Amino acid sequence: MTGSVTSSQVTVIGAGPAGLMAAEVLAQGGARVTVYDSMPSAGRKFLMAGRGGLNLTHSEPLPQFLARYPEATPHLKAAVEAFPPQALRDWSEALGQPTFVGSSGRVFPKAFKASPLLRAWLRRLDSAGVQFALRHRWTGWDESGRLLFQTPDGPRVIDATATVLALGGASWPRLGSDGSWVEILTAKGVRVSPLRPANSGVTVAWSDIFRDRFEGQPLKGGALTFGMHTVRGEAIVTRTGIEGGAVYALSAELREAILKAGRATLHIALRPDLEPSDLIARLSAPKGKQSLSNFLRKAAHLSPVAIGLLQETAISSGLSLASLSPADLARLINAVPIELNGVAPIARAISTAGGISFDELDTDFMIRRLPGIFAAGEMLDWEAPTGGYLLQASFATGAAAGRGALKWLPRKI
Structure with a gap:
């Protein structure tokens, strides 16, 4: 040298x-x-x-x-x-x-x-x-x-x-x-x-339709739950998954679970501020000729990205949102399962x-x-x-x- x-x-x-x-x-x-x-x-x-x-x-x-x-x-x-x-x-x-x-x-x-x-x-x-x-x-x-x-x-x-x-x-x-x-x-x-x-994001295998339409959109006012821990806060849909303050707060537990099992399930409550009975009552109102998306937007005050997340989950699970009872739909809205398949790269x-x-x-x-x-x-x-x-x-x-x-x-x- x-x-x-x-x-x-x-x-x-x-x-x-x-x-x-x-x-x-x-x-x-x-x-x-x-x-x-x-x-x-x-x-x-x-x-x-x-x-x-x-x-x-x-x-x-x-x-x-x-x-x-x-x-x-x-x-x-x-x-x-x-x-x-x-x-x-x-x-x-x-x-x-x-x-x-x-x-x-x-x-x-x-x-x-x-x-x-x-x-x-x-x-x-x-x-x-x-x-x-x-x-x-x-x-x-x-x-x-x-x-x-x-x-x-x-x-x-x-x-x-x-x-x-x-x-x-x-x-x-x-x-x-x-x-x-x-x-x-x-x-x-x-x-x-x-x-x-x-304090990193996690990866999700979004469908092309959901990814292309909602990349960069925030999920506001939600509550994220993993295991025994629930965090209120904002999350953001990314092209490869989900990130944001609420995700970061759970990231250590999510990371360790994914490293151990290769996957983890995160649950998102889209209207955690509503009592289950109140949400069920709203969803029991007549839908009339409205599309399901319009009905959810007006009755449950869900944003387009929240409705998209519900539809994404339903499709991946083989469910039909329209066929769900108000009680089942209310349960899904406040416990949307998101299947995580990885952790975002350390560089991000x-x-x-x-x-x-x-x-x-x-x-x-x-x-x-x-x-x-x-x-x-x-x-x-x-x-x-x-x-x-x-x-x-x-x-x-x-x-x-x-x-x-x-x-x-x-x-x-």
Whole structure:
């Protein structure tokens, strides 16, 4: 391997929320920090996350908040408690981006966008002396333990005193998080749980007629049920299946069921707000000369896509909607079975499950078998629903890894 060797006190690899927060903590602690990223600019996925409104965190009490991380709660608890949602809100306000709590309890910057916050953050990091080296793709270590990068100008070798890895998962790889680090770390003996899509859509074998007519249409006001869990919210028909907030909330259970059995059945209530007796009464009204679609639209207030979903299900099940009694039709409307045959590709998922096992880390987020190498963010083996939990854990673990690296430095200087 050829290339010039550059010394660095602390190298942060990954310019997303976890990496940038680690860099900020390190710089505030007096470390000399350089952030490396394969992309031409910092925070690419962070900006994407804020495209529809940047959901920074959530306002619910901390015990309920921590429960959103299922099996990872014991491993994330100390980091989130050290940098909780209120601390993240205060941090945002100090950058000139005050926040507000939405009706769902989610927390957003008042500007509602990621770009003003990111610009202010990068200015703060610059004033703190943090350096950036972009278009640098990390490829591992050389035989002396120095970091190797591929750049447009050829290979670079970095001799770092400590390193924070914050390379993200494998969702939206075109924004920089492609999971290529998995092979590098497993080659070093680090145990990494397989990366899997989280907060992702699922696939359905729609008929051509349904797909062509309703692709991109939202199913509003419904309730989705899988197993013992029911979620109210919106779902969107895609060309290959179904996605949206309500689907994402069930995606972990759906994913595991599909991986185990190759399929799963999701039930959708199209009018969950109506009592069964009320719905039956509406469907018992004389239909007259109306088509069934018009009757369902007027009597049950179903949207065209909801009616289409009913018809799609009836055809695939060999049923005739017109022959169903009002009671049977009411039951179907509020328990439409959708046969799922797969999970949408990880490249289209909002986030990633799997990653570096917490057993591989010490309490300072240092990889035990790689002294001086810390890890944070979506590289770690946790997942959470949307609602601010993803960014909160990324910020909190980034801060924790930064603190850990600061503790490590005196041992090496």
